[in-house]
Amino acid sequence: MYNLQGKDDLANVLTHELTHVTFNQAGIGTKLPLWLNEGICWHNGLAAQEKVNPTRTNRIIKAMTANLKKTAQNGELLPLDQIDQSLLSASYNVEFQGYLATEQLIDKHGLDHFKAFLNQMQRQDVQRSFQQNFGQSLSEFEKEFTI
Ligand SMILES: [Zn+2]
Structure with missing residues (x-):
């Protein structure tokens, strides 16, 4: 965390890591x-991060999205279900x-459905919870997703 550029980066990293902690404590990580x-x-x-520096954050999101679109156009985008094995490579x-x-899931189904999905996962497996809240199987979504 020492090489972070500004307060907005710090807000991003801390919130990101605290979200992981929350998931682990809820037993769904x-x-x-x-x-x-x-x-x-x-x-x-x-x-x-956007709350601290909206202009910079939006610039970062735009640049990263453009990069990923280029990756997709080159046919190098991995299916979502292969990401686990390819995180480092x-x-x-x-x-x-x-x-x-x-973001696509939240945009399409709304934040309430998304929260319901996470809550439901505390009681049942991810496949069933995904299907019930998003009306589609997890593996189907993973295969279909494009940017
Ligand atoms: Zn992370």
């Missing part, structure tokens, strides 16, 4: 697929791919 776990942490982290930021997939 290991149930979530990696792309979704990181995607939600990125969602919260960037939301916190991928040629691009797979966590940001998870973020964009998470």
Whole structure:
């Protein structure tokens, strides 16, 4: 955390890591697929960063989205369900791919459904909770997702 550029970066990193802690305490950290776990942490982290420095945060999101679109156009984007194995070996930021997939779910179904999905996961497995709240199987979404 010493090499962070500004307060907005600090807000992002702290919020991101606290979200991981919250998931682990709720017992769902290991149930979530990696792309979704990181995607939600990125969602919260960037939301916190945006509150401190909206202009810079939006610039970062735009630049990273453009980069990922280029990756997709080159046919190098991995399916979401392969991200777990490729976290360290991928040629691009797979966590940001998870973020964009998470944003797509929230945009399409609303934050309330998304929260219900997370709450339900405390009682049942991720597949059933995903299906019930998003009307589609997790593996189907993972195969279909594009940017
Ligand atoms: Zn993370």
